[in-house]
Every structure is written in C-alpha cells, then in structure tokens.
Amino acid sequence: MSITADMIRGHTDTIILRQLIEKDSYGYEINKAVQEKTGNQYELKEATLYTAFRRLEQAGLILSYWGDETTGARRRYYTITEEGRAQYQAAVAEWARTKDLIDKLIL
Template sequence: MVGTISTDLIRGNTDTIVLNVLRQGDSYGYEIYKKVIELSNNQYELKEATLYTAFRRLEQEGYILSYWGDETQGGRRKYYRITKKGQERYEQNKKDWNFAKEVLTRLIEGGFCDVKK
C-alpha cells in the first residue's frame, strides 16, 4: 500500500462504503470485506471489526436487513441486503461526499492566487 487513510477520514464513510457494496447485490461479512479490498485496488482494508459494527448500526437504522443463508461447510452465513431507505441514504451520502471532496480539495491544495483568477 502506497499511502494510508487516517481512521478519522474513513470513519465517516464506512456506512457509505458498505451501502455501495450492498447496492450491487446481497452479501455476507467476509465477502463484503474482500469486496472492499477489491474496490480499493488493494490499497485499503476495512477491518472486520469495523464492518460488523457498521452492519449492526445500519440494520438498526433500517438501511439494511439481514437473513440467514443455507448451511455451508463452515456454518450458516448471515447475508445483508440494502433496503429502499438504504438506497436513498447512499445517494444522499454520495452527493454529500462529492460536495465535501471539492471543497476540501480547494481548502487543502488551493492558493489565494488561484481564487483571484
């Protein structure tokens, strides 16, 4: 991994990341974990501990729901599915993120000369 993302920066976006994986299909804990790594091009790993906490929070708020899958060799898998409310939340979060991203880039990289032009 080339750089790091501070936990502070990622914390506010964990829910959106999970929603982004789930809006593309139902999935279970370990698979979501692998998909996040894949999405980041192996640049970032979201710890399972963080994921399970996010699942609980998202489910309580009605953004996702869970159901048990069939037995596999290792036991039953708990699957998660995004709800309609979760889809809407995702769209809103994406908008918020794009807005924040633009402003932050200006705040962090911008010079006063640029503004005058």
C-alpha cells in the same frame, strides 16, 4: 502507499451500502471486495464491519438473513433497503460537496 483509516473514517456505512447495492452479501465478501477495489490498500476491520452492520440494521438501512449453505458455516447475508438506497444517494451527494470544498481549500 496505504490509505490511512483517518481519511476514510466516517464513510464506512456508505462503503458498505455501496457494496450492497450491487448484490446481497456477507461480511467476508464485502471486505474482500473493498480490498480488491483498493488494490489491498484498505480493508475494513472485522469489529468495524460488524458494528456498522448492527448500526445500519437498527437504522432500517439494511436487513439481514441467514443463508442456506449446505457446506461450511452458515452465513448472515445483508441486503439494502429502499431507505438504505436513499441514504447512500444522500451520502454520495454530501461527499461530492465536501470534496469540492476541500479541493478549493487545499489545491
């Protein structure tokens, strides 16, 4: 059974921030990690991912820089800022409150 995008919509930024807490990364690697963690039940569409990167960077939650690969195409890496870490923690707390409320309403 696959996870519908509607159930995850609105959490893309938090998912990306979570991946960047572990380490600096680039789009393909982040999407690959999401797929692996979900057993290939969910993936971020390329357009969604890069739109989120722009939004997060404009908000000061992440920064980008070019990698120094010697082979293949240069990659744009992303790193989380302190503001991004704080936003991630706030989003996780909000998710816990929301999940608790939904559980009360439907379970």
